[in-house]
Amino acid sequence: MGNKQTIFTPEQLDAYQDCTFFTRKEILRLFYRYRDLAPQLVPLDYTDKPDVTLPYELIGSMPELKDNPFRQRIAEVFSEDGDGNMTLDDFLDMFSVLSEMAPRDLKAYYAFKIYDFNNDDYICKSDLEKTVNKLTRNELTPEEVSLVCEKVIYEADVDNDGKLSLEDFQHMIVRAPDFLSTFHIRI
């Protein structure tokens, strides 16, 4: 396999390899996946760094993401504009963090941002309630939801401010046995 591709300059490819956990082949493969979402929007030549953003609806319809209850939050966290519309860089970033090569602390950081629905750098009770409802598709009664959220805060809140900071969250999540295996998307 030579350097026959004309999509990226060699410097760009090297930069991508440094910033993400992917190899050259994987980056190219991901580019084609990105392009397949909207071939008319994405040019085949990225050497001049075009400013192309795919709307959230296209991202959320990818087979890897469409069944995930948190897909909107994932797209919002990794997108530049915070609305879920992703450039190629955001796209590569997202799948890199969610791949199995990413270290635990990095994943914990991004998981925290995903579950922080109101973006105030704390997971408060309303964030927890939204999470539970997304997980159970609103099948629990409000009392049950409230009980669960109180228990979570009771268990994980170390600094006793009634909400989870990044440190509380990390302290709790790195001890979880299946965090790495569940917080993983293969593409």
Added chain:
Amino acid sequence: LIFSFQALMGKPYGSLPRKTVPRAEEASAMNFATLWDFSGFAQYSVLFYGYYNNQRTIGWLKFRMPLSYFLVGVGTIGYSFMIVIRTMARNANEEGGGDDTSFNFSWKMFTSWDYLIGNPETADNKFASITTSFKEAIVEEQESRKEENIHLTRFLRVLANFLALCTLAGSGYLIFFVVRRSQKFALEGLENYGWWERNEVNMVMSLLGMFCPTLFDVISSLENYHPRIALRWQLGRIFALFLGNLYTFIIALMDEINLKASYLLPFIIFNMHLEEEKIVKYNMTIWEASLYNGTIPENSTAPPIQVDPADVPRGPCWETMVGQEFVRLTVSDTMTTYITILIGDFLRAVFVRFFNYCWCWDLEYGFPSYSEFDISGNVLGLIFNQGMIWMGSFYAPCLPAINVFRLHTSMYLQCWAVMCCNVPQERVFKASRSNNFYMAMLLFILFLSTLPAVYTIVSIPPSFDCGPFSGKTRMFEVISETLEHDFPSWFGKVFGYASNPGLILPFILLMVLSIYYLNATSKSYKEANLELKKKLQ
């Protein structure tokens, strides 16, 4: 196993007296009624103990039939013990490992969704399982949080236990009363009474078995326990009910010899049987003499007379009778289960579904709503069924085969019934955590079931005319015979020394000590484990 060997290598049906139906009974042998009753033709088939010849070897392999029968019987029981205990040990291992409950809810919330899911059906299943998991955890939490008014709870629990005891006593008295009545009927001749009176005892016992557990369920709602503990109490009470019924039944029968079904009846049958045996032996000699036209030669050198095997008078065979009773019991138990499912679950569901429109109150939420899936009843049914099989398989070798067939069919039937007529329980909890409890019950029943068989092996002489052990004074003499004839003589000597009590008692003592030591070390390991876990935090 034994069944196949006998079928393959034993002499065919009809060639030996024991294997044929006596002429007197031939007339009615094929009636369905007698067939249903497992007498007649079926009695003399491979199903039962009496079929097996007492020759030492059979066929060209010189297969040692009696020895194999005995060893297979003992071996099955030993194997069952080992399996139950091994399962218990494995379950105990698993339970001990998963005890880390810090961050339980947090982990459930943040790590339960699998991001790799890409299939909508899998996603649905995952949502459902997450919801169930949350509900379970909530129930556990609520149980541990309940502020109890201790006195009220205690009072209610005492009251509930008192009611349960009353129910047990009531059912015992009822059985006693009914058995007395049936004895009275028997004295006056069974033909005067209809079907109900004849089968009164069986029917009453089955009905009690159907209604009392429901009663216990109602009582247990007073007690307000965690669902898992409530289940254990329920199981314990139902178990006590069945045992109590059984013992009352036997006691009521003790003072009169009545040949109806009972688990420990062999003693009673046996006493009568000894008398019968003597009579039959006497008759046989007379009959043989009549064949030789009146003379009773001391050394009969006359050629053996060809007699149609069906004509030879037969001695009574208590083992077969016991086996028959067990098979009858199993079959009636099967029938009861099927009918209960059909009536209790299916008809009820149909009734609720269709009559809901024209009924005063909402049938689906109110009284006879769809039946819940009854874990305790089903588990107990399985355990008792297994107990019956263990008890009966020594006397009726085909019983396990029949039971396998029955289990297959009832599994499919119950699967269908659950899918179409049951609703899950309201409070979700994992019944599978109580695995060891069920296994412990199974072990207990295994022990109880093997007691009668072991007793009969050790102390009652087998019938002289049927079964592989006939002619000996005790069944386990098969082993001593084998030792004498087949093994080299030094082996016999060694065995004789080894079975000396002076050697066995210290051995038992040694085992007890080692059990104690292993227990102590396992406790200390568990504690060390906990300490290490704390340090990791």
